[in-house]
Amino acid sequence: MEFKYLSILGSGSWGTALAQAFSKRFKNVYLWGRDQEIIDCINKNRENKKYLSGIKLAENIDASTDIYEVFDRGDIVIIAVPTQNIRDVLRKINFPVRKPVISASKGIEIESLKLISDVIYETLDIEKELIFVLSGPSFAKEVALGLPTAVTLAGNSETGEKLQNHMNTNTFRLYLNDDITGVQIGGAVKNVIAIATGASDGLGLGNNARAGLITRGLFEMTRIAKLFGGKPQTLYGLSGMGDLVLTATGELSRNRTFGFLLGKGLSVEKALEEVGQVVEGAKTVKAIHRLIKEKNIELPISEVVYRVIYEKLSPKEAVGILMNRQPKREEL
Known part of the structure; x- marks a missing residue:
């Protein structure tokens, strides 16, 4: 496989940041988005003013609203669109795909309770060995600025090694993993836990509470991972x-910020408006809520996050529910 051209679906902050990060490793990077104003701004001004204002983009990034052209041009395709839109976006691709497709989106499809890799396989004419997942601690702004970042690339080892060798840069390091399921669960569920830690911080509950939520949140993530295999x-x-850790504590985290605003007393609608971008955890928690009901699985942090967002439970009441649960042994 020879990799000269990269295609990225999604011209938001993450898709644009990945285009910038990988621009030094490809002759051209083709970026697709729906918003003509954003596309024109990237092509004319070398800037995504809406999502990454002030960051000068590389000259070899070409943006377009033509999804067929962008998808077809790349030797590798990265998907960086909101999770719940991926199926509809990929349905537009009506030709066989014989190149690696990497999901850089994080979440679980609400309607089907399926992971993004499964949605890609069901929607595209593609072999499973060509489907990969990119996930890890990576704020878009820092990636676009060229600050050191390390992430996981999950999928088939043989092709994965070729991707890793070609896509590694001196600021963006990829580690291989063959557990494509576990990697996706981590990327999806951590957003829900980050909403909880943000709400805790918004309530002023302190460092102890935040550490407890992160640790027990990690347990919920592992429990869901095992459920999916x-x-x-x-x-x-x-x-x-x-x-x-990054999403639950970092100031650039949309999910943590959303939770923090809820903890400060803003309504769900006002908090979402204030964040101004997609808060994936607020959608992923709907899928987790369905898992709790259908699989009879205990995920208390995720459950109260769902109730705060969709059942008008106050963050303060959520804390009371968590702290007054039946005492039990610590499971690891």
Whole structure:
């Protein structure tokens, strides 16, 4: 396989940041988005003013609203669109795909309770060995600025090594993992836990509470990973614990910020408006809520996050529910 051209679906902050990060490793990077104003701004001004204002983009990034052209041009395709939109976006691709497709989106499809890799396989005419997942502690702004970042690339080892060797840069390092399921669960569920830690911080509950939520949140992530057939140990790596710590504590985290605003007393609608971008955890928690009901699985942090967002439970009441649960042994 020869990799000269990269295609990225999604011109938001993450897709644009990945285009910038990988621009030094490809002759051209083709970026697709729906918003013509964003596309024009990238092509004319070398800037995504809406999502990554002030960051000068590389000259070899070409943006377009033509999804067929962008998808077809790349030797590798990265998907960086909101999780719940991926199936509809990929349905537009009506030709066989014989090149690696990498999901850089994080979440679980609400309607089907399926992971993104499964959605890709069901929607595209593609072999499973060509489907990969990119996940880990990586704020888009820092990636675009060229700050050191380490993430996980999960999928087939043989092709994965070729991707790793070609896509590694001196600021963006990829570690291989064959547990594509566990890696996706980490990337999806950590957003829900980050909403909880943000709400805790918004309530002023302190460092002890935050550490407890992160640790017990990691347990919930491993429990869900096992339910889907993933390896629990995967969640102790970059795509699990690494991403959880970043998203639950970092000031650039949309999910943490959303939770923080809820903790400060804003309504769900006002908090979402204030964040101004997709809060994936607020959608993923719907899928987790369905899992709780259908699989009779205990995930108390995720459950109260769902109730705060969709059943008008106050963050303060959520704390009371968590702290007054039946005493039990610590499971690891």
